[in-house]
Amino acid sequence: MNRFLFVLGSNWQLSLAELDNLLKNSQFQGRITDYSANIAIVEFESLQKSRYYVNDLMTIQYILGGCQKIAEIYDFIDIQTIYDGFPKIIEKYKKVDYTRKGILKVINSTLNKIFPRIQNESLFYAVSIYPNLFDDDYYSDVLVKHFLPFLNKSIMSLLKENGAEKSLYYKYPEENIKLGNLNPIFPHHLIKYGLFNKDRAEIIFGFTEEGVYIARTFTADDPNFKKKIDEERPFKEFKSSISPKLAIIMLNFLNLFEERENNVILDPFVGNGTVLLFALIEDFQFYGSDIDGTKVKNTLRNLNWLLKELEEPIPLLLNERVKKSDVKKLSSSFNKEYFDGICTEPELGPFYKQKPYYTEAKELIDSKLNSIYEATFREGYKVLKPKRRICIVSPIFNTIDGGEVQLKIEEIARRYNFELVPMLDLNRIVNKSNRKLQFKKGQVRAIIDAKKNQIIKRKLYVFEKMN
Numbered sequence: 001m002n003r004f005l006f007v008l009g010s011n012w013q014l015s016l017a018e019l020d021n022l023l024k025n026s027q028f029q030g031r032i033t034d035y036s037a038n039i040a041i042v043e044f045e046s047l048q049k050s051r052y053y054v055n056d057l058m059t060i061q062y063i064l065g066g067c068q069k070i071a072e073i074y075d076f077i078d079i080q081t082i083y084d085g086f087p088k089i090i091e092k093y094k095k096v097d098y099t100r101k102g103i104l105k106v107i108n109s110t111l112n113k114i115f116p117r118i119q120n121e122s123l124f125y126a127v128s129i130y131p132n133l134f135d136d137d138y139y140s141d142v143l144v145k146h147f148l149p150f151l152n153k154s155i156m157s158l159l160k161e162n163g164a165e166k167s168l169y170y171k172y173p174e175e176n177i178k179l180g181n182l183n184p185i186f187p188h189h190l191i192k193y194g195l196f197n198k199d200r201a202e203i204i205f206g207f208t209e210e211g212v213y214i215a216r217t218f219t220a221d222d223p224n225f226k227k228k229i230d231e232e233r234p235f236k237e238f239k240s241s242i243s244p245k246l247a248i249i250m251l252n253f254l255n256l257f258e259e260r261e262n263n264v265i266l267d268p269f270v271g272n273g274t275v276l277l278f279a280l281i282e283d284f285q286f287y288g289s290d291i292d293g294t295k296v297k298n299t300l301r302n303l304n305w306l307l308k309e310l311e312e313p314i315p316l317l318l319n320e321r322v323k324k325s326d327v328k329k330l331s332s333s334f335n336k337e338y339f340d341g342i343c344t345e346p347e348l349g350p351f352y353k354q355k356p357y358y359t360e361a362k363e364l365i366d367s368k369l370n371s372i373y374e375a376t377f378r379e380g381y382k383v384l385k386p387k388r389r390i391c392i393v394s395p396i397f398n399t400i401d402g403g404e405v406q407l408k409i410e411e412i413a414r415r416y417n418f419e420l421v422p423m424l425d426l427n428r429i430v431n432k433s434n435r436k437l438q439f440k441k442g443q444v445r446a447i448i449d450a451k452k453n454q455i456i457k458r459k460l461y462v463f464e465k466m467n
């Protein structure tokens, strides 16, 4: 059975959860059989049987918000062999030499799968190493400084031995190699260097605790496309906007993978319309509202701009799909049981430049946010179809004097007949011995998306409407 390697986004827990949810609930049935903080190994039930599986990989890449690249795996070397061939300190030269020869044999057997034609060809490749964790010493001290140069040079020789006329490799900056601080080649460079062509390739060496997977990249995310939408839209406010990646991931947790063009989603707090812009990109029918009339206008202008960029026709009655409405009156603004999903980031309070005091954050929650979230679930229940989902952001405030403060969103949701759906099904995930790679039960009920020391962290929840 063919296996595929998925390079995960920067929030790897969230990316892994998104991927597993797709493999469990979409037409692309499969399992994550191994993972690290950078990659996931996937076995599909039937993808390889299809002649057009590369097209399927491209579709999957397009659907996922938290996936940087997808590569096909051609072989695997267990971790002990790698440690024997590339120890931290070389003591037994003979053993190292012998083991490296074995490693080269495996690599050699993958080359004719990576390059369909080698004889008389001019070939170019970039080697990318994805470690178990980027902050592992083994990555900076051994993999970057010794394994990478070994791979670059040996693959070059092997290709020539196999009949290539020329073989060249992508050279990472010397400075980074010396410092042991290296990022694998970026997705947009794959396109720039033509690494999807037959005579060019990105060869990934992806590590987990078990060993290293050798794979060739078939498709990559186009971050410039999303960045363009995010940055060039007429109205934007970076302080209060969610990222394109997060918007796409949230939409995927609605579990609407089939015939998206027939699925209607709603964002009752559109702001400048990030969720709706990416709902449009991902083929959904989209509706939205906001209490602030200016925000409604901004969203409509942004949507019109994007439709023009994509050269797509303006949907019928677009101006009536995005309305001014307080979430408290949502069910008078939209039809009952009309929506297939709600995807939203409600009001999170003021943009704090410094950490607030505990009492300040608590007061904000009690006097303002609680009622907004209550209304979202109460009204959301009325406008959602049965068994449909809401994917929602809830804030965590990092306070000066009282640690973290947050809403009791699970209680609120339950009160309005919504059931929490854990974001990751732990029964489907293999166990890892490194604590940094383990998931605890509490961590998968909802997943946090935040940078270090962020004052307001976003916590993502999925709830399903109960009967």
Ligand SMILES: C[S@@+](CC[C@H](N)C(=O)[O-])C[C@H]1O[C@@H](n2cnc3c(N)ncnc32)[C@H](O)[C@@H]1O
Pocket (backbone or CB within 6 Å): 240, 241, 242, 268, 269, 270, 271, 272, 273, 274, 275, 289, 290, 291, 292, 295, 325, 326, 327, 328, 344, 345, 346, 347, 348, 372
């Ligand atoms: C955090 S912003 C959403 C930002 C949006 N996710 C984006 O990326 O542009 C919250 C929005 O909620 C709106 N809002 C606040 N209270 C509301 C209410 N009671 N009903 C509806 N919208 C409300 C605000 O006007 C604001 O645009």
